[in-house]
Every structure is written in structure tokens, then in C-alpha cells.
Amino acid sequence: MEPLRVGDSYGGYRARLVEELRDLGIRDMAVLAAVAQTPRHLFVPEALRNRAYENAALPIGKHQTISHPSTHARNLEAVGLQGRERVLEVGTGSGYQTALLSRLADQVISIERIAALADLARSALQEAGCVNVTVLVGDGTLGRRSLAPFDAIIVSAAGASPPKPLIEQLADGGRLVMPICRDSGQELVKFTRTGDGLVEQSMGHVQFVPLLGKHGFEDENS
Numbered sequence: 001m002e003p004l005r006v007g008d009s010y011g012g013y014r015a016r017l018v019e020e021l022r023d024l025g026i027r028d029m030a031v032l033a034a035v036a037q038t039p040r041h042l043f044v045p046e047a048l049r050n051r052a053y054e055n056a057a058l059p060i061g062k063h064q065t066i067s068h069p070s071t072h073a074r075n076l077e078a079v080g081l082q083g084r085e086r087v088l089e090v091g092t093g094s095g096y097q098t099a100l101l102s103r104l105a106d107q108v109i110s111i112e113r114i115a116a117l118a119d120l121a122r123s124a125l126q127e128a129g130c131v132n133v134t135v136l137v138g139d140g141t142l143g144r145r146s147l148a149p150f151d152a153i154i155v156s157a158a159g160a161s162p163p164k165p166l167i168e169q170l171a172d173g174g175r176l177v178m179p180i181c182r183d184s185g186q187e188l189v190k191f192t193r194t195g196d197g198l199v200e201q202s203m204g205h206v207q208f209v210p211l212l213g214k215h216g217f218e219d220e221n222s
Helices: 008-023 029-037 046-051 069-079 096-104 115-127 164-168
Strands: 058-061 064-066 086-090 107-112 133-137 150-155 170-182 185-194 197-206
Touching (some): 008 069, 029 069, 029 096, 046 058, 058 115, 069 150, 069 185, 069 197, 086 096, 096 107, 096 133, 107 115, 164 170
Parallel strands (some): 086 150, 107 133, 150 170
Antiparallel strands (some): 058 064, 185 197
């Protein structure tokens, strides 16, 4: 991919954010480098750009938020990308995590159910110089079978279990990271596909919006 075109005026803020992520336990150097080089201010509303490099969730419209940078970093560290993967992201949202993925993988397919957010994300990703990303509008719980298999899948919403279509579209040895609803609350879980099925690894407690779609929860507004 082309280098991201990052404004130097925000470089110090990004460096400070990277140090904060280090203090919070993020150790993957590729993830930290992606955060250091990705212009988060392009993915938040202009009125909130002065807060773009806080480790905070911010509203992006349509009752959605851009997650804490530490949440994105934790997801990306969990999935363990090496740079050669085809990745599926369920829930484009602002597009910021998509931009981070574009620096960590060979190809990124991102699915957003809200068309207006997908349009904004595409514009921000273009401005950020991300050329190995495709943003689609649709039901992310269905994945995109025509583009499978995927080496890694990241789901940015919580469900009772991984959607069956996503498991079917995961390559052998592939990893799927998503929040799972448990009796004790939500838990970030990494699922690794092996010849014997799925191996689960808990990554700790999290808090995400519900996963909506055919293989998720019903949208009460639909």
C-alpha cells in the first residue's frame, strides 16, 4: 500500500498516544507503529478533532462511536497480523480501525451496515491514503463468501457466538477476534480455526454495542 499521508502537526499527539498504549500493556511493535502513523483526526467529526488523540471513545453520528484507541490496539494485537493476510472487518464504523488494518495486512475487506457511515469512512480512508481497503455496505454477520477465505476476521460488536458464515469463511489456521456475551458480561475472545475445530482464548472483559444482523441480534429499529 502507499504510505499514509499524515499531517506533521499531529505527530506529537500520536507519539504521546503510542506511549499511553505502551503504558496500558500494548507490546506489538507493528500495532504501535500503525497507531503512530495513522491520522485518527481524519476519522472523527471536525468539531472533535482537538480530542482525536485522546484514549477515548467519541461520537461519529448515527448513534455510533469511534472506539478507544486502546480497544483497537487490543483487537489488533490479539489477531496477530504479519502483513500478508486478507482480513475481514465486520463493522467499519469511523474507518479508523480499517486504516490501522491497512498498515498491518495485505488486503482489508470491511463491511458496514449503515450506508452513511460507510460513505464517510471511504472518504476518510481515501484522504488517509489507504489503497488496499474495500468498504462494503451490508450485513456483516454474513461475511462475504465471494472473497473468502480470510486469514483473519475482526468483529467490532458483541454477539452470543461467532456467526456461522464467518467461521465457514475463515481460512485454516485463521483467527477470528470478537466480543462474546457471557453471563459475567462481554469477553473478548480469539477463535483460531484448526483441523479439529475452533480453539478459544479469552482476552479479557470488554464493552461493545450488540452485533446486529441475520446471525446476530435483531435490530429493534428495523
